[in-house]
Amino acid sequence: MATAAATSAVGVGTGQALEQLEVNHDFARSLPKIELHAHLSGSISRKCLHEVWTMKKAEDPNLAVEDPLLAIPPDKVDYDLETFFPLFSSYIYKLCSDKPSIIHTTRSVLQDFQSDNVVYLELRTTPRAIPDQNISKKVYVEAILACLTEHNNLPTNTLSAKLILSVDRRNTLQQAEEVIDLALAYRDAGIVGVDLCGDPTKGPITTFTSAFARAKRAGLKITLHFAEAPTSASDEELWELLRWAPDRIGHVIHVNDEVKREIVRRGVGVELCLSCNVHARMITGGFGEHHFGWWWKGGSVGVALSTDDVGVFCSPLSNEYVLAATHFGLSRADVKELCLGAVEIIFGEEAEKERLREVYRSWAGW
């Protein structure tokens, strides 16, 4: 294995081999990055939520929603799965509750990824109706897509953003079918796939088998939250999810050797979220014990380091690269290999893949 990130700093352009150059924060920040597992509502920074709260409070002094800076204190990242999921329905959705707040927060999320030098983003969100605002799920999806298009069309932006629509494990089959319908209807407007997410204690996932089969038949790409918690990692559930023929899977924590072998045999891409898994105590141990180590060297499948919910866990993608490098001894050459592997598992088209390969080939920062 190449030189660990913690070794002494050596600069770019010193003529040293890629293996010997350090993966530090400056390098990771300027590295063009690919983000494939980011939930829109979980990616909103506390600062941005605070802005929304301030605007709403000015409009309505009786607003019965606590200031985000108090409700989600700035340094708090230790949300476990029991405290994490209620954060959305009982808090964040109360702030992102109308068109202006949805547009403001989506723009802010895109800007945050752009500022961290993410060059390709597949953002995901669960279509959400807000009847008292006349917002249907269709209107919600259109509003998000409009923000993505606006961002992508600005020539100074280097980030290209696509959308994945999520089915929540709490959904009914009919609600899941609605998500698939929307994904198909807005395919040409930037939707590249569908996801299964939500509280892993909810189920059963067989409710959605026919909906995901239809998505697959129609050519939509599929990503699934996979073995995220012991309750969602029975053999029965994992083999059922694999029968849906996912193109990628996320988290991939509680998997036995047989399932791992099958994932590798099929070449399913994995989306790994170090900070989320450590802070939410979804794995035993710290960063050094994260299964990234296994997938990176033992997996031979594309691995996309991802943030999951940067608004909650507060670790931008550049920091995830530093963490991976620090705890698993990645050199700059390893990071290049990792990035090129992520290119191959994006849901975007071949032309987008070629653009990204070229970005990495020609990047002067190696």
Ligand SMILES: CNc1ncnc2c1ncn2[C@@H]1O[C@H](COP(=O)(O)O)[C@@H](O)[C@H]1O
């Ligand atoms: C531990 N990580 C996770 N595991 C599973 N589902 C997650 C998640 N993080 C976020 N979500 C899902 O994303 C929704 C919020 O974003 P959107 O409103 O869709 O943009 C949450 O309600 C949850 O269902």
